Amino acid sequence: MNLSAAELAAQTPSTDGRVLRGAKTRTAIVEALFELFKQGIYTPTTKQIAEQAQTSVRSIFQHFEDMETLYADLLAVQTVRITPLMESLxxxxxxxxxxxxxxxxxxxxxxxxxxxxxxxxxxxxxxxxxxxxxxxxxxxxxxxxxxxxxxxxxxxxxxxxxxxxxxxxxxxxxxxxxxxxxxxxxxxxxxxxxxxxxxxxxxx
Amino acid sequence: MNLSAAELAAQTPSTDGRVLRGAKTRTAIVEALFELFKQGIYTPTTKQIAEQAQTSVRSIFQHFEDMETLYADLLAVQTVRITPLMESLxxxxxxxxxxxxxxxxxxxxxxxxxxxxxxxxxxxxxxxxxxxxxxxxxxxxxxxxxxxxxxxxxxxxxxxxxxxxxxxxxxxxxxxxxxxxxxxxxxxxxxxxxxxxxxxxxxx
Incomplete structure (x- = not known):
C-alpha cells in the first residue's frame, strides 16, 4: 500500500514551515477535488478546484504536474482510507x-x-x-x-x-x-x- | 418512437439525387460513429469520424449542428434497431x-x-x-x-x-x-x- 505524497508529507513531522504549508495545500487541493466529485462535478476546471480549495490556479500547477497526477493522488488517498475497512472484515x-x-x-x-x-x-x-x-x-x-x-x-x-x-x-x-x-x-x-x-x- | 432524421430520409423515396446523397452521407457518419464506439474509441475527433465515414470534416459540420446532435441521431437509430427486439418478447x-x-x-x-x-x-x-x-x-x-x-x-x-x-x-x-x-x-x-x-x- 503506497501512501500518497500528500499523506506522507502530512504524516512526516517537520520543522520546516514551508514544507508543511506545501503539504497542507496539496492535501486541500485533493480534498477539494473529492468535494467537487461529491457534488456531481466530475470534470471540474482548475479554477473550480482552486476556489473549492481556497487557493490559486497557479498553486495547483505548482503541486501537480497535470490532472492525471492529481487524480492519482486522490486515488492514493482513497486507497489509504478504504484499507482499514477492507482489513476489518x-x-x-x-x-x-x-x-x-x-x-x-x-x-x-x-x-x-x-x-x-x-x-x-x-x-x-x-x-x-x-x-x-x-x-x-x-x-x-x-x-x-x-x-x-x-x-x-x-x-x-x-x-x-x-x-x-x-x-x-x-x-x-x-x-x-x-x-x-x-x-x-x-x-x-x-x-x-x-x-x-x-x-x-x-x-x- | 421517433425515427431519426437520417432513417426517415433513407426511408423516404425521393427522385432528388442531392437529398438522397445527403441522407446517405448522414447515415454514413452515424454508422462511422457506431463503428468507432465498437473499437473502443468513445470520444473520437471529427477527423476520426470523417475518415471512418469516408467523408470530410466539413461534411460532418454540414449535416450535424454539433456533436450532441450527432449523438442524439445515433441514439435514435439505435432505438429504431432495438424496438423489434423489445416488442418480440x-x-x-x-x-x-x-x-x-x-x-x-x-x-x-x-x-x-x-x-x-x-x-x-x-x-x-x-x-x-x-x-x-x-x-x-x-x-x-x-x-x-x-x-x-x-x-x-x-x-x-x-x-x-x-x-x-x-x-x-x-x-x-x-x-x-x-x-x-x-x-x-x-x-x-x-x-x-x-x-x-x-x-x-x-x-x-
Missing part, C-alpha cells in the same frame, strides 16, 4: 454474522468510493496505473467473498460453487450497489438488506 | 420458455447497445433528452420483467414479490450484463445461463 461466525459484516463493510466502502468512481467513469483514457488499481481491488473484493462464504462454497459441487461465486461477485459489486442506490433508488439500508436476502438465495 | 408459456425468451432478448439487446452505452458513460454532460431516453428504457425493461414473471410474482406475498422485483431488475440490467461480460469475463452464453439460473433462485 471478519470471516468468522455464523452465516448471519458473516453476512452482517459484509453488508456493513461493502455499504461503507461503496458509499465512500462512489463519487470518485462516477468521476473516473467519465474519463475514458485513465492511466494504466489506475486501471490496474481498480482491477486489483476488484480481485481482492472477489477473494473476500470466497473467504466470507468458504463454509457454504466448500461443501457444494464444483459447478454449483462456481455458479454461486459469479452471483456473489455480481451482487456484491460496486456496479450492483450503484444501480440499487441510484437507478432502483433503494436506501443504504434497503440495498444492504436486499443483497443479504439475495445472498441467502444464491449460496449453494 | 413473448410473456407466454412455461417459466422455462419465458426465461429462454428473456435470455435471448436481453443478450441481443445488451450486446447491441453496449458500445454506445460505454461511450455515453464517458460524457458527463449528456442532454436531458438522452438522460430521459435512458430512464424510459430502464422503466420499460423493468416493466417487461413484471410481465414476464407475473405468474410467479402474483402468488407471492407483497414483501416477497417486492424483493424479487428488485433482484430481477438488478440481475437483468445492462449494468449486470456488462459486469458479467467485461469484468467477470463470462461469454454471452455463460452470462445468459448464469442469469437464468439466478432467476430461478430469486423468484418468490
Amino acid at each position: 471478519s470471516a468468522d461466525g455464523t452465516l448471519e454474522q458473516r453476512l452482517t459484516e459484509l453488508q456493513a463493510q461493502r455499504g461503507q466502502l461503496y458509499e465512500l468510493v462512489s463519487p470518485a468512481r462516477h468521476a473516473l467513469a467519465t474519463r475514458p483514457n485513465i492511466s494504466k496505473l489506475i486501471t490496474q488499481g481498480l482491477s486489483d481491488l476488484s480481485a481482492e473484493l472477489r477473494g473476500q467473498l470466497l473467504s466470507q462464504f468458504a463454509a457454504e462454497l466448500s461443501v457444494a459441487s464444483t459447478q454449483s460453487a462456481a455458479d454461486s461465486v459469479e452471483w456473489l461477485d455480481l451482487l456484491w459489486s460496486f456496479e450492483s450497489w450503484d444501480r440499487l442506490r441510484n437507478i432502483q433508488h433503494l436506501s443504504v439500508e434497503e440495498a444492504g438488506r436486499s443483497l443479504c436476502a439475495a445472498t441467502l438465495r444464491v449460496l449453494p | 413473448s410473456a407466454d408459456g412455461t417459466l422455462e420458455q419465458r426465461l429462454t425468451e428473456l435470455q435471448a432478448q436481453r443478450g441481443q439487446l445488451y450486446e447491441l447497445v453496449s458500445p454506445a452505452r460505454h461511450a455515453l458513460a464517458t460524457r458527463p454532460n449528456i442532454s436531458k433528452l438522452i438522460t430521459q431516453g435512458l430512464s424510459d428504457l430502464s422503466a420499460e425493461l423493468r416493466g417487461q420483467l413484471l410481465s414476464q414473471f407475473a405468474a410467479e410474482l402474483s402468488v407471492a406475498s407483497t414483501q416477497s414479490a417486492a424483493d424479487s422485483v428488485e433482484w430481477l431488475d438488478l440481475l437483468w440490467s445492462f449494468e449486470s450484463w456488462d459486469r458479467l461480460r467485461n469484468i467477470q469475463h463470462l461469454s454471452v452464453e455463460e452470462a445468459g445461463r448464469s442469469l437464468c439460473a439466478a432467476t430461478l433462485r430469486v423468484l418468490p
